Amino acid sequence: MGTVAVDGLRKSFGKVQALDGVTLDVPDGSFFVVLGPSGAGKTTTLRAIAGLDRLDAGSVHLDGRDATGDAPAARDLAMVFQNYALYPRRTAYENIASPLRARRCSASEIAAAVERMSSLLHIERLLQRRPAQLSGGEMQRVALARALVRSPRAFLMDEPLTNLDLKLRVEMRTELTRIHRSLGATFVYVTNDQVEALSMADQVAVLKEGKVQQVGTPTEVYERPANQWVAGFVGSPPISLLACRAEGDRLIGAGGWTLPRPRWTTAQDGRALLLGLRAEDLSIEQRGDASLSGELYGLEPLGDRTVVDVLVGTEVLKVKARPTVTGTPGERLQVTVDLDRAHLFDAETGLSLSAAGR
Amino acid sequence: MAVSVDEAVSAAPARDHTPPARRFGGRGRPALEVVLLTVLAVVMLFPVLWMIETSIKDNRDVYAIPAKFFDFNVTLDHFKDVFVAPDGGRSALSVSFLNSVVVAGVSTVLATVLGVPAAWAYSRFTLKAKKDQLFFILSTRFMPPVVVVIPIFLMYRQVGLIDSKLGLILIYAAFNVPFTIWMMKGFVDEVPAEYEDAAMLDGYTRLQAFWKFTLPLLVPGIAATAVFALIFSWNEFVFAIFLTSSDEVRTAPPAIAGLIGGTTVDWGLVAAASVVFALPVLVFAYLVRKHLVAGVTLGAVRR
Numbered sequence: 001m002g003t004v005a006v007d008g009l010r011k012s013f014g015k016v017q018a019l020d021g022v023t024l025d026v027p028d029g030s031f032f033v034v035l036g037p038s039g040a041g042k043t044t045t046l047r048a049i050a051g052l053d054r055l056d057a058g059s060v061h062l063d064g065r066d067a068t069g070d071a072p073a074a075r076d077l078a079m080v081f082q083n084y085a086l087y088p089r090r091t092a093y094e095n096i097a098s099p100l101r102a103r104r105c106s107a108s109e110i111a112a113a114v115e116r117m118s119s120l121l122h123i124e125r126l127l128q129r130r131p132a133q134l135s136g137g138e139m140q141r142v143a144l145a146r147a148l149v150r151s152p153r154a155f156l157m158d159e160p161l162t163n164l165d166l167k168l169r170v171e172m173r174t175e176l177t178r179i180h181r182s183l184g185a186t187f188v189y190v191t192n193d194q195v196e197a198l199s200m201a202d203q204v205a206v207l208k209e210g211k212v213q214q215v216g217t218p219t220e221v222y223e224r225p226a227n228q229w230v231a232g233f234v235g236s237p238p239i240s241l242l243a244c245r246a247e248g249d250r251l252i253g254a255g256g257w258t259l260p261r262p263r264w265t266t267a268q269d270g271r272a273l274l275l276g277l278r279a280e281d282l283s284i285e286q287r288g289d290a291s292l293s294g295e296l297y298g299l300e301p302l303g304d305r306t307v308v309d310v311l312v313g314t315e316v317l318k319v320k321a322r323p324t325v326t327g328t329p330g331e332r333l334q335v336t337v338d339l340d341r342a343h344l345f346d347a348e349t350g351l352s353l354s355a356a357g358r
Numbered sequence: 359m360a361v362s363v364d365e366a367v368s369a370a371p372a373r374d375h376t377p378p379a380r381r382f383g384g385r386g387r388p389a390l391e392v393v394l395l396t397v398l399a400v401v402m403l404f405p406v407l408w409m410i411e412t413s414i415k416d417n418r419d420v421y422a423i424p425a426k427f428f429d430f431n432v433t434l435d436h437f438k439d440v441f442v443a444p445d446g447g448r449s450a451l452s453v454s455f456l457n458s459v460v461v462a463g464v465s466t467v468l469a470t471v472l473g474v475p476a477a478w479a480y481s482r483f484t485l486k487a488k489k490d491q492l493f494f495i496l497s498t499r500f501m502p503p504v505v506v507v508i509p510i511f512l513m514y515r516q517v518g519l520i521d522s523k524l525g526l527i528l529i530y531a532a533f534n535v536p537f538t539i540w541m542m543k544g545f546v547d548e549v550p551a552e553y554e555d556a557a558m559l560d561g562y563t564r565l566q567a568f569w570k571f572t573l574p575l576l577v578p579g580i581a582a583t584a585v586f587a588l589i590f591s592w593n594e595f596v597f598a599i600f601l602t603s604s605d606e607v608r609t610a611p612p613a614i615a616g617l618i619g620g621t622t623v624d625w626g627l628v629a630a631a632s633v634v635f636a637l638p639v640l641v642f643a644y645l646v647r648k649h650l651v652a653g654v655t656l657g658a659v660r661r
Contacts, residue, residue, distance in 0.1 A: 047555075050555075050559055051558075052555050052558065052559075071558070071563065071564070072555075072558035072559050073558055073559070073560075073561045073562060073563060077559060078559060079555075079556070079559045081552050081555070081556060083550070083552060085550065085552035085553055085555065085556040086556075087553060087556070087557075087571055088553075088575070089574055089575065098556075098557070098560045099559075099560040099561055101560075102557075102560045102561030102562050102566075103561045146556075146560075
């Protein structure tokens with residue numbers, strides 16, 4: 001068992017409202033990612049679950065039991081800190097053994113568990129070193145081993161991969177997913193990296209300014225963002241947003257363009273809207289009935305693809321194209337829009353106006 | 359024949375490159391600077407040298423006029439007198455030295471035991487009006503201690519702490535606790551709180567986390583802070599002379615001062631007692647000098 005449920009968490013630091021009514025439900029055995037920009041309250045949420053900070057309001061339930069007032073030690077959780085927090089005066093072995101020593105396991109049990117963990121994470125030859133003698137990736141693995149050495153109710157991970165270089169980060173991402181599958185344990189994983197969130201999560205909760213914006217599977221969050229902010233935060237290159245309004249069977253853009261009005265939208269006529277278009281749903285190569293005309297603004301070659309910036313009116317559309325695409329700035333272009341995959345948001349509230357069952 | 363071979367050779371063409379004009383301690387140092395520094399050094403060091411010299415001078419040479427700087431008879435009688443009474447028993451001065459050791463030691467331990475956990479709490483927890491509290495603690499050190507001598511004297515008389523080592527220990531600890539809190543808070547701030555967070559998730563209580571994980575990292579800071587507290591208690595004079603009167607309780611500073619006065623002053627004894635008094639602190643500070651420097655530059659100064 002290992003369910004984590006937080007309800008109505010509120011916490012302020014001085015005048016800053018770090019958590020403003022955060023409610024999350026982490027199912028047993030899931031890889032639950034809390035995604036958000038820095039300052040969104042992700043770490044504070046995790047620390048609240050761990051019991052490290054006192055809350056202004058709200059409750060934490062672990063396995064259905066109210067644990068709001070429990071000491072961290074009583075919660076039976078393990079945590080990986082962003083800066084690893086390895087004890088500097090102790091060897092890697094002692095660091096990994098610490099949770100077991102705190103729980104008064106026998107020396108032979110500890111030795112066996114540390115050995116098991118170190119072979120799982122390939123750190124056998126580092127065990128006698130101190131943290132200062134370890135590289136970032138090695139420290140990260142020791143920190144992971146310290147968390148994984150027990151079988152706690154749930155694992156809490158606070159941006160454990162942020163301090164690693166890109167290659168190692170991609171490796172560790174796969175590794176973590178593998179570990180999660182083999183343990184079947186509950187992971188609550190905090191990150192500001194949407195690629196991590198989309199690639200590792202069963203469930204993603206998107207957080208902004210201490211409020212939960214959306215909870216769902218990675219596909220749901222990407223394909224059906226609940227609001228304009230989530231649409232903009234998730235996805236790379238970022239979604240392009242065009243100001244427009246609906247009139248009859250047409251969408252009329254602030255820049256003068258028109259498109260057929262999508263059937264799926266619940267938008268009312270005349271309301272200020274934002275049309276959200278992802279780069280992969282736009283094309284400068286195919287032809288379709290829904291298209292926008294603009295001029296080439298710039299090219300961003302990314303190796304496997306090129307992002308073409310197209311100026312439509314005064315707004316820039318990011319269009320995904322083949323890496324071989326060429327052009328000169330100022331050149332006229334037709335951008336074909338896959339309207340079935342577009343998003344409409346209310347310009348005032350930012351809420352999605354796509355019909356739920358699309 | 360005043361010029362040595364080395365000087366004669368080094369004056370030769372080998373030195374036609376110009377040395378850096380103002381290298382530290384170099385030959386380019388202006389003469390005026392050297393003169394001023396020499397004068398300063400003499401002014402600063404003369405009392406110390408004179409004290410050491412007097413402590414090993416024969417009594418006749420101590421009072422000799424004109425004063426004898428070099429050709430005096432060396433004797434260790436004064437040092438013997440510091441520790442041994444004329445009747446062969448233990449001298450009053452040696453008792454006061456012992457009192458100083460007890461009072462300074464215990465008050466330092468007390469201030470450290472109280473101050474370090476307080477510093478930790480001020481560093482780690484959000485408290486109501488934390489800054490005001492810290493300012494209040496610091497403000498107790500704003501006034502010169504002399505200001506409260508009379509009130510303390512009156513209060514001590516009421517509760518029977520006059521002329522007791524406990525009384526001195528308490529007052530020194532009271533003066534050292536604010537200092538300890540402030541200095542130690544700097545050190546605790548330097549130790550990331552995450553170690554304790556991690557320890558608590560490992561299954562330790564908050565106090566265990568402090569005791570097993572943070573405290574070992576604070577040892578250099580505690581050493582530096584304790585030395586400063588110890589030096590304060592060791593040297594303290596005003597409270598010692600006001601609050602104690604008997605030879606059994608009196609600490610060394612008032613005891614040494616008490617040697618001066620009366621019709622004749624045994625300067626040799628005074629000097630020897632002063633040397634004995636100065637030595638422990640010098641030796642101790644020398645032993646922990648590494649921590650002292652680390653303490654002054656790392657802990658007390660906020661980054």
